[in-house]
Amino acid sequence: MEKLICDKLAKKIRIGSDFSGVGAFDQALLRMEINYETVFACDIDKFARQTFISNYGEPKYYPSDVYEREIPSESLDFYMTSPPCQSFSLAGRRLGKHDKRGVLFFNSFEFIESNKPRYFIFENVKGLLSDNGGITFSEWVNLLGGKSINGNTTLFPYDDAVPYHIYFETLNAKDFGVPQNRERVFIVGIRDDSDNFFQFPKKQTLLTRLKDVLEVNVDDKYYLSKKIQSQFVAFNKGKNIIGTTKPASRTIGQIDHVHCEEGIISCLAATDYKQPKQIMIKDKPIIETLHLNNIENVSNKNVIVEAQLKGGKWDSIHEQSGRVYSKNGISPTISTMCGGYHEPKIIEENEPYIIDLTNDFGEESPRLYSQYAPSLRSSRSGLATNNNCLIRKLTPKECFRLMDFPDSVVNNAMEAGLSNSQLYKQAGNSIVVSCLVEILKKLNIS
Numbered sequence: 001m002e003k004l005i006c007d008k009l010a011k012k013i014r015i016g017s018d019f020s021g022v023g024a025f026d027q028a029l030l031r032m033e034i035n036y037e038t039v040f041a042c043d044i045d046k047f048a049r050q051t052f053i054s055n056y057g058e059p060k061y062y063p064s065d066v067y068e069r070e071i072p073s074e075s076l077d078f079y080m081t082s083p084p085c086q087s088f089s090l091a092g093r094r095l096g097k098h099d100k101r102g103v104l105f106f107n108s109f110e111f112i113e114s115n116k117p118r119y120f121i122f123e124n125v126k127g128l129l130s131d132n133g134g135i136t137f138s139e140w141v142n143l144l145g146g147k148s149i150n151g152n153t154t155l156f157p158y159d160d161a162v163p164y165h166i167y168f169e170t171l172n173a174k175d176f177g178v179p180q181n182r183e184r185v186f187i188v189g190i191r192d193d194s195d196n197f198f199q200f201p202k203k204q205t206l207l208t209r210l211k212d213v214l215e216v217n218v219d220d221k222y223y224l225s226k227k228i229q230s231q232f233v234a235f236n237k238g239k240n241i242i243g244t245t246k247p248a249s250r251t252i253g254q255i256d257h258v259h260c261e262e263g264i265i266s267c268l269a270a271t272d273y274k275q276p277k278q279i280m281i282k283d284k285p286i287i288e289t290l291h292l293n294n295i296e297n298v299s300n301k302n303v304i305v306e307a308q309l310k311g312g313k314w315d316s317i318h319e320q321s322g323r324v325y326s327k328n329g330i331s332p333t334i335s336t337m338c339g340g341y342h343e344p345k346i347i348e349e350n351e352p353y354i355i356d357l358t359n360d361f362g363e364e365s366p367r368l369y370s371q372y373a374p375s376l377r378s379s380r381s382g383l384a385t386n387n388n389c390l391i392r393k394l395t396p397k398e399c400f401r402l403m404d405f406p407d408s409v410v411n412n413a414m415e416a417g418l419s420n421s422q423l424y425k426q427a428g429n430s431i432v433v434s435c436l437v438e439i440l441k442k443l444n445i446s
Contacts, residue, residue, distance in 0.1 A: 011035065012035045012036055012037040013034065013035070013036045013037070013077040013078060013445055014036070014037050014039050014074070014076050014077045014078075015029070015036050015037070015038055015039065015076060015077060015078045015079070015080065016038070016039045016040045016041070016072065016076050016078075016079050016080075016115075016117075017038075017040075017041050017042065017079070017080040017081065018042045018043075018066050018069070018079075018080075018081045018082075018083075018107070018108060018111070019042070019043060019066070019081060019082045019083055019084065019104075020041040020042055020043045020048075020052060020080075021043060021045075021048050021052070021082070021426065021429050021430050021431075022048055022051045022052055022055070022405075022409065022413075022426045022429075022430050023041075023051075023052050023055060023056050024403070024405075024430045024431040024432070024433050024436060025080040025121075025431070025436060026038070026052075026055075026056050027405060027406075027409070027433045027436075028433050028436035028437045028440055029440070031433065031437055032437060032440060032441070034440075034445065038056070038059045038060075039059075039060075039061065039072055039076060040059055040060075040061040040062065040063070040069070040072070041059045041061075041062055042062070042063050042064065042065075042066055042069050043064065044064045044065060044066075045426075045429075046064075047418060047422040047425075047426070048426055048429070049062070049064070050413070050416050050417070050418060051409070051412075051413040051416070051418055051422075051423075051426055053416075054412040054413055054415065054416040055408070055409050055412050055413070066104065066107050066108075067107065071110075071111055071114045071115050072115060073115075075115055075116045075117055075118065076115060076117040076118070077117065077118045077119065077445060078117060078118065078119050078120070078121075078445060079111065079112065079115065079117040079119070079120040079121075080120070080121050081108040081111070081120065081121070081122055081123075082122070082123040082124065082431060083104040083105055083107075083108065083124065084104065105140060108122065109143055109144070109162070112144070112162050112164070112189065113160075113162050116162075116191065117191070118190075118191050118194055118445075119188070119189060119190055119191070119194070119443055119445060120164075120187075120188075120189040121186060121187070121188055121189075121436070121439065122144075122186070122187035122188075122189070123184055123185070123186055123187075123431050124184065124185050125183075125184060125185070126170055126183040126184065126185055128140075128185050129170070129185060137185075140187070141166065141168065141187075142154075142157075142158050142161060143158055143160065143161050143162070144161070144162060144164055144166045144187065144189055145157075145161065145164060145165070145166040145189075146158070146161030146162050146163045146164060147163050147164055147165045147192050147196070148165040148166070148196070149165075149166055149167075149168075150166075150167055150168065151167070162189075163191070163192045164189040164190060164191060164192065165189070165190045165192065165196035165198075166187055166188065166189045166190075167187070167188045167190075167198050167199075167200065168185060168186065168187045168188070169185075169186060169200045170183050170184065170185050170186075171183070171184060171186055171200070171201075171435050173402075173404075173432040173434070173435060174206050174330055175203035175204060175206070176201070176203075176204055176432070176434045176435050176438055177204055177206065177207070177208065177404075177434050178208075178402060178403075178404050178432055178434055179206065179208045179209050179210050179212065179213065179329075179330040179331055179402065180330055180331040180332075180333065180334060180402045180403075180432070181302070181303050181330055181331065181332055181333055182333045182334065182432060183333075184431070184432075184435070186200075186435070186439060188200075188439060188443070190443075194444075195444055198442055198443065199442060200439070200442070201438035201439065201441065201442060206330070209327065209328055209329060209330060210325065210326070210327050210328070210329060210330055210331050210346065211327035211328065213331075213398055213401040213402055214327065214346075214398055215395055215397060215398060218392065218395060219395075222392045222393045222394075222395055223390055223391070223392040223393075224341075224345070224390075224391045224392065224393075228309075228341075229390070229391050302329055302330065303325065303329050303330055303331070303332050304325060304326035304328060304329030304330075305323050305324070305325060305326075306324050306325060306326045306347050307323075307324040307347065308322050308323055308324065309322035309323075309324065309345075309391075310322065313341075317340075317341075317342070318342070320332065321337075321341060321342045323344075323345070324345050324346065324347050324391055325344060325345065325346050325347070326346070326347065327346055327347075327348075331344055331394070331402050332344055334399050334402050334403060334427050334428050335428045336424075336425045336428035336429050337424050337425070337428060341393065343393040343394055343399070343424060344393070344394045344399075345391050345392065345393055345394070346391070346392060346394065347389055347390070347391055348389065348390045348391075348392065396410055396420050396423035396424055396427065397410045399423070399424060399427035399428070400423070400427050402427070403427050403430050403431075403432050403433065404432050404433035404434045405427075405430075405433060410423060413426075
């Protein structure tokens with residue numbers, strides 16, 4: 001028995017990855033305490049390579065170009081690939097596989113066809129599903145799923161399809177313990193000679209919020225200046241919003257106003273303590289009476305937009321760059337922003353609130369009371385506002401935390417000389433570690 005345990009501990013699974021980035025797959029394997037050997041990694045971004053090396057060491061074979069990368073003759077245990085998402089992003093030009101970057105899928109397909117890894121994971125943006133009316137994704141699935149697709153036997157496989165059982169699903173980071181709204185498509189491939197039964201992990205109840213990943217002490221450089229913050233205005237022009245809002249100065253008996261994205265409640269409507277108002281989405285009431293469980297359920301799961309920066313530069317950049325988010329909700333999708341105030345912004349104000357469901361007349365109605373005095377930061381030179389509120393950008397470390405990386409990854413990268421701009425970009429380009437961990441738990445890769 002002891003010999004078997006020692007053999008298992010000594011055995012290393014052989015992995016390789018294209019578009020390796022900052023090593024999300026390595027981070028997942030380390031977290032699971034899986035003994036592995038990196039046969040190769042590959043990434044063209046020299047700064048991402050620096051972060052990778054500073055955290056995991058330099059692989060024996062570390063090419064920068066997937067078109068020049070050699071394919072090892074011995075099959076890997078695991079192949080991880082995540083081609084650039086710009087070609088299929090909903091925000092992109094939607095050129096799909098006609099864009100040279102989109103053709104990178106076929107480079108990964110060639111690797112799988114030649115190397116025949118035991119397992120593979122393919123990750124991409126949700127926009128891939130609708131590219132070219134869904135035709136692009138359908139082609140990918142048919143090429144990869146020569147044996148079965150989501151448990152259904154492939155009756156008429158493509159002649160050039162690889163003999164794999166594949167499973168695909170869209171996973172959201174907020175369903176796997178990370179307070180970020182980030183949807184990504186995952187394709188899991190299992191070679192025909194391996195146990196081909198697989199189920200994607202079940203959604204988990206989110207127990208954390210954006211405020212749980214924030215740094216305690218943040219440098220002044222991340223705060224918007226008083227001049228810039230003067231452009232901070234109420235976000236009160238949305239089509240699906242009703243009521244008044246005072247995002248920079250909440251008053252007793254009020255909760256900030258609702259912002260709705262894609263028909264999802266993101267926050268709570270302003271509420272008079274005697275007469276709670278309805279929350280409206282597309283002219284239909286969603287919540288008629290506000291209770292404590294409504295507050296927890298809404299703020300725990302969704303992005304809360306407290307305000308919008310308007311005027312000047314804010315009207316010439318993407319609208320999302322001017323949004324100011326609450327710490328009581330979750331983060332929007334961390335993108336590949338590289339400075340220029342494109343990073344997600346949060347508001348610092350009086351927190352937290354204590355709920356009292358009884359008013360002065362003994363009637364049941366929610367009221368909010370601030371537990372703390374006005375923000376201690378309000379006295380900072382050049383940062384003060386009349387409302388004792390401050391707006392700041394998320395730090396690189398906070399963005400990496402929202403990708404479920406430990407602080408050591410950023411610390412090592414900073415020691416290696418990486419700039420904040422590059423770290424922001426790397427966080428946005430990476431994969432949420434917890435999503436990979438939960439997928440790996442469902443596979444017998446040891």
